[in-house]
Amino acid sequence: MVHISKSRVRDRRREILRAASHVFRVRGFHAAGMRDIANELGIAVGKLYYWFENKQELLAFCQEDCLTALLRMATRTRALNVADSTRLWHLVVGHLRCLNEWTPGSLAHLEVESLVEPHRERIQALRDQYEDRVRAVVSDGVRSGDFRPEVDAKVASLCVLGATNWSVKWFRSGGALPLNKIGDAFADQLVRGLVVDPQTWSPPTDDPFSGDDSDD
Amino acid sequence: MVHISKSRVRDRRREILRAASHVFRVRGFHAAGMRDIANELGIAVGKLYYWFENKQELLAFCQEDCLTALLRMATRTRALNVADSTRLWHLVVGHLRCLNEWTPGSLAHLEVESLVEPHRERIQALRDQYEDRVRAVVSDGVRSGDFRPEVDAKVASLCVLGATNWSVKWFRSGGALPLNKIGDAFADQLVRGLVVDPQTWSPPTDDPFSGDDSDD
Numbered sequence: 174m175v176h177i178s179k180s181r182v183r184d185r186r187r188e189i190l191r192a193a194s195h196v197f198r199v200r201g202f203h204a205a206g207m208r209d210i211a212n213e214l215g216i217a218v219g220k221l222y223y224w225f226e227n228k229q230e231l232l233a234f235c236q237e238d239c240l241t242a243l244l245r246m247a248t249r250t251r252a253l254n255v256a257d258s259t260r261l262w263h264l265v266v267g268h269l270r271c272l273n274e275w276t277p278g279s280l281a282h283l284e285v286e287s288l289v290e291p292h293r294e295r296i297q298a299l300r301d302q303y304e305d306r307v308r309a310v311v312s313d314g315v316r317s318g319d320f321r322p323e324v325d326a327k328v329a330s331l332c333v334l335g336a337t338n339w340s341v342k343w344f345r346s347g348g349a350l351p352l353n354k355i356g357d358a359f360a361d362q363l364v365r366g367l368v369v370d371p372q373t374w375s376p377p378t379d380d381p382f383s384g385d386d387s388d389d
Numbered sequence: 390m391v392h393i394s395k396s397r398v399r400d401r402r403r404e405i406l407r408a409a410s411h412v413f414r415v416r417g418f419h420a421a422g423m424r425d426i427a428n429e430l431g432i433a434v435g436k437l438y439y440w441f442e443n444k445q446e447l448l449a450f451c452q453e454d455c456l457t458a459l460l461r462m463a464t465r466t467r468a469l470n471v472a473d474s475t476r477l478w479h480l481v482v483g484h485l486r487c488l489n490e491w492t493p494g495s496l497a498h499l500e501v502e503s504l505v506e507p508h509r510e511r512i513q514a515l516r517d518q519y520e521d522r523v524r525a526v527v528s529d530g531v532r533s534g535d536f537r538p539e540v541d542a543k544v545a546s547l548c549v550l551g552a553t554n555w556s557v558k559w560f561r562s563g564g565a566l567p568l569n570k571i572g573d574a575f576a577d578q579l580v581r582g583l584v585v586d587p588q589t590w591s592p593p594t595d596d597p598f599s600g601d602d603s604d605d
Binding site for chain 1: 566575582
């Protein structure tokens with residue numbers, strides 16, 4: 174086998190995921206076969222097996238790639254010198270962009286129950302880690318007095334994660350609603366719903382992820 | 390065949406769905422077979438085929454049953470003599486209860502892409518109808534001045550639907566978080582995030598669906 178760099182492998186795998194994603198939307202994740210994905214790419218199915226041993230491996234790669242991007246985005250958000258409410262705002266926008274812009278194959282991101290071992294445990298750990306980060310931002314905000322004292326960080330973060338995750342079911346790139354408009358509106362609704370004083374609160378105007386994609 | 394009343398058929402089908410729902414959670418919707426569902430019920434698989442021709446029919450029944458309950462709840466919500474913001478509050482709480490309390494098989498409710506004809510078109514029409522109702526409540530609230538003028542009813546209702554739909558992925562009956570607590574917190578965050586004056590706004594204290602299940 175010719176030597177191929179790690180990032181080249183990832184890029185090619187993402188390219189495949191992008192094609193797979195289209196097939197998933199049209200046929201549904203479970204009805205779509207490796208042959209359908211190969212057809213979409215215009216390659217022989219044997220070639221596809223060179224990059225992914227089976228659909229489970231493709232599913233695991235999709236979720237791991239996406240969760241890695243989400244965790245990196247959360248780490249960068251945490252490092253920002255901003256109020257907790259603003260941090261949650263960036264997290265909502267970043268989550269929507271990770272899922273729908275930075276990493277491909279988003280629909281497969283929701284197929285949590287479909288993943289089997291040896292992948293399931295590893296991916297579930299990443300998922301838990303990310304959900305903890307989101308919850309921590311809300312808890313911090315309650316402690317700092319940004320958010321109302323009665324806010325339950327666990328419930329509020331589940332509300333945030335649901336609204337953002339669900340976007341992969343309906344968002345279409347190039348559709349009538351651009352992603353930045355959706356991001357602003359979602360973040361506004363979800364953050365404003367928690368802050369102590371929504372009337373003096375205003376959304377941030379800068380973009381800390383400007384020019385970003387999910388790569389290092 | 391012995392005559393069985395329509396409501397008796399629906400009750401038995403719901404009972405089956407409840408068992409199926411448990412199997413879906415453990416094995417994943419797609420990996421679960423009719424045999425697994427029959428095992429869970431402790432009946433022969435042949436008996437199960439008496440009630441559902443196949444898994445597609447079971448999936449369609451689940452979604453139709455749930456959407457019918459959602460639409461009935463939305464109709465009752467619309468008839469309430471309350472402010473639009475309060476109406477949205479009841480809709481959020483009602484949606485969570487429909488999915489997680491009134492109708493069984495909730496996980497299958499999300500399997501929108503898995504449905505094929507002859508069921509798909511019919512169920513999609515119900516789904517569209519319900520989403521239109523949610524959007525109308527938000528539009529009405531913008532028009533009446535309950536919600537901020539810049540609120541986009543389409544985007545805000547997608548945020549509401551995502552947060553509430555996603556609950557079937559994590560909510561467990563009898564778990565640490567009771568459904569009424571989740572409902573209050575979600576409705577508070579999602580509605581407060583839209584209202585013009587969150588500081589004077591307060592959530593309703595009555596329950597218009599008290600003692601309700603999804604039946605007429």
